[in-house]
Amino acid sequence: MTSAASGSILYLDGVTVSFDGFKALNGLSLVIEPGELRAIIGPNGAGKTTMMDVITGKTKPDSGEIFFEGTTDLRRYDEAAIASLGIGRKFQKPTVFDNHSVAGNLAMSLAASRSPFATLFHRPSDAERRRLSELLEIVGLTRQAENPAGDLSHGQKQWLEIGMLLAQDPKLLLVDEPAAGMTDAETEATALLLKDIAKDHSVVVVEHDMAFVRDLGCKVTVLHEGSVLAEGSLDQVSADERVIEVYLGR
Amino acid sequence: MLLTRHLGEGGWWFLFVVAAVGIAVPYCNLAFQPGDPFYVSGFMVSLIGKFLTYALLAVAIDLIWGYCGILSLGHGAFFALGGYAMGMYLMRQIGDRGVYANPELPDFMVFLNWDELPWYWWGFDNFAFAMLMVVLVPGTLAFVFGWLAFRSRVTGVYFSIITQAMTFALMLAFFRNDMGFGGNNGLTDFKDILGFPLQAAETRAGLFVASAMALMLGFMIAKAVVGSKLGQVLVAIRDAESRTRFLGYRVEHYKLFVFTLSAMMAGVAGALYVPQVGIINPGEFAPANSIEMVVWVAVGGRGTLVGAVIGAVAVNYGKTWFTTAFPEYWLFALGALFIAVTLFFPRGIVGAWNSYTGWMRAQKPDPLAYKSKDPLTLDTGVGRQGAAAE
Numbered sequence: 071m072t073s074a075a076s077g078s079i080l081y082l083d084g085v086t087v088s089f090d091g092f093k094a095l096n097g098l099s100l101v102i103e104p105g106e107l108r109a110i111i112g113p114n115g116a117g118k119t120t121m122m123d124v125i126t127g128k129t130k131p132d133s134g135e136i137f138f139e140g141t142t143d144l145r146r147y148d149e150a151a152i153a154s155l156g157i158g159r160k161f162q163k164p165t166v167f168d169n170h171s172v173a174g175n176l177a178m179s180l181a182a183s184r185s186p187f188a189t190l191f192h193r194p195s196d197a198e199r200r201r202l203s204e205l206l207e208i209v210g211l212t213r214q215a216e217n218p219a220g221d222l223s224h225g226q227k228q229w230l231e232i233g234m235l236l237a238q239d240p241k242l243l244l245v246d247e248p249a250a251g252m253t254d255a256e257t258e259a260t261a262l263l264l265k266d267i268a269k270d271h272s273v274v275v276v277e278h279d280m281a282f283v284r285d286l287g288c289k290v291t292v293l294h295e296g297s298v299l300a301e302g303s304l305d306q307v308s309a310d311e312r313v314i315e316v317y318l319g320r
Numbered sequence: 321m322l323l324t325r326h327l328g329e330g331g332w333w334f335l336f337v338v339a340a341v342g343i344a345v346p347y348c349n350l351a352f353q354p355g356d357p358f359y360v361s362g363f364m365v366s367l368i369g370k371f372l373t374y375a376l377l378a379v380a381i382d383l384i385w386g387y388c389g390i391l392s393l394g395h396g397a398f399f400a401l402g403g404y405a406m407g408m409y410l411m412r413q414i415g416d417r418g419v420y421a422n423p424e425l426p427d428f429m430v431f432l433n434w435d436e437l438p439w440y441w442w443g444f445d446n447f448a449f450a451m452l453m454v455v456l457v458p459g460t461l462a463f464v465f466g467w468l469a470f471r472s473r474v475t476g477v478y479f480s481i482i483t484q485a486m487t488f489a490l491m492l493a494f495f496r497n498d499m500g501f502g503g504n505n506g507l508t509d510f511k512d513i514l515g516f517p518l519q520a521a522e523t524r525a526g527l528f529v530a531s532a533m534a535l536m537l538g539f540m541i542a543k544a545v546v547g548s549k550l551g552q553v554l555v556a557i558r559d560a561e562s563r564t565r566f567l568g569y570r571v572e573h574y575k576l577f578v579f580t581l582s583a584m585m586a587g588v589a590g591a592l593y594v595p596q597v598g599i600i601n602p603g604e605f606a607p608a609n610s611i612e613m614v615v616w617v618a619v620g621g622r623g624t625l626v627g628a629v630i631g632a633v634a635v636n637y638g639k640t641w642f643t644t645a646f647p648e649y650w651l652f653a654l655g656a657l658f659i660a661v662t663l664f665f666p667r668g669i670v671g672a673w674n675s676y677t678g679w680m681r682a683q684k685p686d687p688l689a690y691k692s693k694d695p696l697t698l699d700t701g702v703g704r705q706g707a708a709a710e
Contacts, residue, residue, distance in 0.1 A: 126566060153568035165563045167556045178552055184568045186577040189550040191322075238567065 075137040079104045079242050079272045080125065085134030086296075087120055094120040096296035098134070102242070107268035109283045109304075110276045112293035113316060118276045119162060121293070122244050126159050127152040138242070154184060158240030162247045162276075164227035168220030172211050172230060175219050176202055179237035201237070208263070209233035225256045232263065242272045249282045261285035280304075292316075323540040326547020334626050335536050341368070342532025346525035365524050366596050367640065371633050372531035373593040376538045378616045378632035379625055380585035383542045385614070386623030387551060388578050389558035391476075394483030395586050396610035397490050398458035402587025403600040404494075405457055407507035408441060409450035410518075410595060414511050427509070428502045438500045447514060454591040455584040462583030463576065470572035470579075475561070484607045491605030506601025513595055524596070531592045535629070538585050542625050545578070554578060615658045621668025630669055 075081035080102040087095040095117045102108055112118055123129040125136060127149045136144040144152060153159075166175050180198055182188070206212040209229040214222065219230060228248055235243050248264065249257040261282055267273060268288075277283050283290060283304055290307050292300040294316050300307045307313050327335070345360055345368055352359040377399050384390040416423040420430040424437055443449040465486060469479055497503035516523040545551055556564045557571050565571055594600045603609075612635075620631020635657070643650050665672045 128562075149562070149565040150568050150570040153566055159566050161563070161566075165560055167559050167563070169555055169559055170552060174552060178549070178556060179567055184570060186550055186553075186574050189553055190545065190548050192549040234567070 075101075075135075076140040077104075078102060078140055079106070079138070080274070081135070081137040081140065082121075082125075083135045085121075085124060085131045085136060087117075087124060087129055087131050093296050095124065095131070095134075098293075098297050100291060100298065102272055102274060104241075104272055105268075105270075107265065107273045107286060107288040108275070109286055109288055109290045110274060110293060111278070111280075111283060111290060112299075115295075116293040117296040118293055119246060120296075122159060122246055122276065125152075125244060126157060150184070153238070153240075156239075156241035157244065158235040158238045158242070159244045160228075160231045160235050160246055160248060162250065164224065164231050166219040166222070166227050166230050166234070168218060170219055171216050172219050172222065173202060173206065173215040175230060176205050176233055176237050179234040181237070181239040205233045205237055208236065224251045225253070228252065228260070229263075232260075232267075236267065240271070243267065243274070245273060245275045247277055248275065249277060249279050257282050258285060323544050326543050326551075327540065328543075328547075330626065331539070331543050334539060334629070338372075338532050338536050338539075342372075342529055342536075346528050350521060350525055362521055362524060365521075365528055369524070369528040369531050369596045370593060371636050372528070372535050373589045373596070374613075374616070374632040374636055375629040376531070376535045376589040376592075377586050377613060378620070378628035379535070379538050379542050380582040380589065381613055382617050382620075382622055382625055382628035383545065383585070384578055384582045385617060386625070386628070387546050387558060388554040388575060389561075390575060390579060391480045391614065392483045392579070392582075393480045393607070393610050393614060394485075394487035395582070395613055396607075397483075397487035397605055398462060398583040398586035399590035399593070399613075400490070400494075400600065400602075400604035401458045401461065402454045402590030403594040403604060404501060404507065404590075405444075405450055405453040405587070406591035406594045407510075407600040408444040408453075408501075409447060410510040410513060411507050412441075412445040413513065414509065417511055418509070426502070426507075428497075428505065429500070432497060434500075441500070451591070454587050458583040458587035458590075459580050462580045466576045466579040467572075470575045473572075484610070487605050487610050488607050491602050491607075494602035494605060502601070504602070506599060506603075507594075508599040508601075510595065510598060518595060518598070527592065527596050531596070534588055534592055538588070539625060539629070541581075541585070545581070546625070550574070550577075612654065615654060615661075617668075619657065619661050619665075619668055621665075621670030621672070624668070624670040627668050627670030634669070 074083070078101045080100070082098055082100040085095050085098045086093060098117065098121060110118055110121070120129060124131050125144065127144065127147055131145065138144050138155060138157065142155060147155065167178070170178065177194065177198070180201060182192070203212070206215050209232060211222075211226060211230060211233070214226070219227070222230060228251075232245070232248065235245070245264065248260050252260060257279065264273060264275060265286060275286065290302065290304050291298055292307050292313050299316060300310045300313050345365060348358050348360040349362060349365050354361070377395065381392065381395050384392060411426045414426065418427040420427050422430050425434060429437070444453070469482065474482065493499055494501050495504055501507065510518050512518055513523065516526070518524075546554065553564065553569055553574055556569075557574060561571055590604075616632040616635045617628045618631070619635055620629065621627030639650060639654075642653055661668060667675070
């Protein structure tokens with residue numbers, strides 16, 4: 071089966087997940103190419119977040135296949151192992167570590183050995199310090215570096231999470247509703263940031279906000295009732311009758 | 321130096337105070353005669369020495385509860401196991417001076433008509449071996465128990481309940497005479513340690529100094545752990561466990577590490593406790609004991625280490641006074657104390673103190689300090705114990 075998946079960064083085939091008989095994902099198939107920026111849209115309950123859960127090991131699929139980089143069967147790994155393989159995730163609701171400083175949040179996310187003994191004897195290197203100030207610069211939180219992350223505004227927390235994602239230096243970034251609760255200006259800046267990140271990473275963005283998806287200017291996948299309804303450019307899918315029906319018909 | 325890197329000013333002060341107590345109390349006991357205003361009685365030496373071992377135990381509990389959110393209600397078991405390991409060494413030291421004058425077997429075994437030492441008592445005549453067991457036995461139990469619990473992602477109140485079950489099961493087991501640990505009576509009538517008579521004031525002074533040093537070392541280890549990047553991960557696990565997993569940290573390994581370390585520290589505390597009080601019996605495994613230990617930490621202020629020590633000493637001093645004045649009502653007082661602390665001082669004595677000093681600073685008009693802060697952020701000074709110090 072890996073032949074079909076070869077060459078892709080992420081390959082989902084016929085993935086089904088049900089909760090008490092309700093099929094959150096129903097034969098979902100999706101292929102993301104290396105270096106691709108992809109937006110996933112869909113109405114509430116379309117299975118967007120469940121799809122993220124299945125990829126990151128939080129939920130095990132009932133059936134179907136999930137391959138990372140063509141050969142790695144993700145069903146066999148747990149959350150920590152999948153994160154170490156190089157899949158980073160930003161949550162819908164920003165979850166940063168409130169009691170840690172902004173810099174501390176980023177420092178903990180930096181790519182490094184995750185074993186207890188490595189962290190016990192860890193001393194920050196110059197390269198790490200440089201990377202840290204680079205990241206603070208990118209997400210525009212240099213001034214807040216030493217403040218507790220819990221004191222940040224909602225938009226700043228979203229950016230900090232994106233920074234934490236970048237710090238992990240993953241091959242694939244899964245970004246769940248990065249623009250939720252942001253002002254228009256912040257939303258625009260977020261789209262630019264993600265496009266910049268997509269230059270050297272594969273990025274999957276789940277989003278509700280159509281203006282934001284238009285800003286991203288990438289291939290769009292529409293989910294509905296746990297499977298793919300349409301795929302193509304935003305203009306193509308928004309012209310699709312079934313998509314219009316799903317979004318507006320009911 | 322690895323152990324002092326993260327101490328900070330407060331940490332050095334704490335070590336200084338413990339060192340001062342560790343020197344002054346035994347000195348005042350040995351150098352002055354009864355009646356002298358500087359004289360400290362032998363009773364007080366034993367009492368404060370006991371408090372020092374409790375303080376070490378409280379640091380061990382704060383390490384897992386305050387910094388990693390693991391509420392163990394069975395830490396008394398690790399304390400008691402360390403105590404039993406020390407007790408077994410002390411029993412073997414009695415030799416043929418027991419009532420039955422058997423050079424090999426402790427009295428209770430002769431009484432049970434056993435004719436040879438059970439295999440698990442082998443080696444306990446050797447002090448070094450016994451001290452190794454003081455850390456290895458609680459450490460191994462914590463490792464196996466933690467491995468099973470954390471791997472299955474048993475957390476929160478469920479974890480607390482099974483730790484209660486663990487210490488209760490051990491209590492029932494140790495009550496049985498067939499277990500070979502003296503049953504109901506436990507291990508007692510100790511004569512000497514490393515050849516020094518336990519009743520001598522000099523030996524008691526030595527045990528006091530050892531307890532103070534163990535507390536200092538335990539505090540330094542705990543400080544080094546919570547100050548490291550590992551400490552940051554522990555706090556992250558406490559605050560948002562599943563988020564930490566998605567960063568690639570294997571939460572169960574971190575919990576296992578800190579839980580095992582904590583159990584070993586508790587074992588050392590138990591081993592120092594036993595020679596100072598002269599007895600170890602299955603009552604030490606009682607579930608209520610383990611709950612009481614958690615109350616010490618809550619009263620002092622969890623997640624502060626120093627607070628755990630203050631809480632352990634304050635509550636036990638209160639207990640000593642209270643059980644003399646109103647022996648019937650101690651448990652009511654303890655319960656009331658716990659409720660009052662939870663309601664009015666959720667961050668304990670040290671947390672309340674930090675809020676107060678933070679508030680005092682905020683009252684002082686200091687335009688420069690204000691300007692340097694982002695006006696949008698409000699630093700209340702609380703909840704920052706895990707903040708990065710980099």
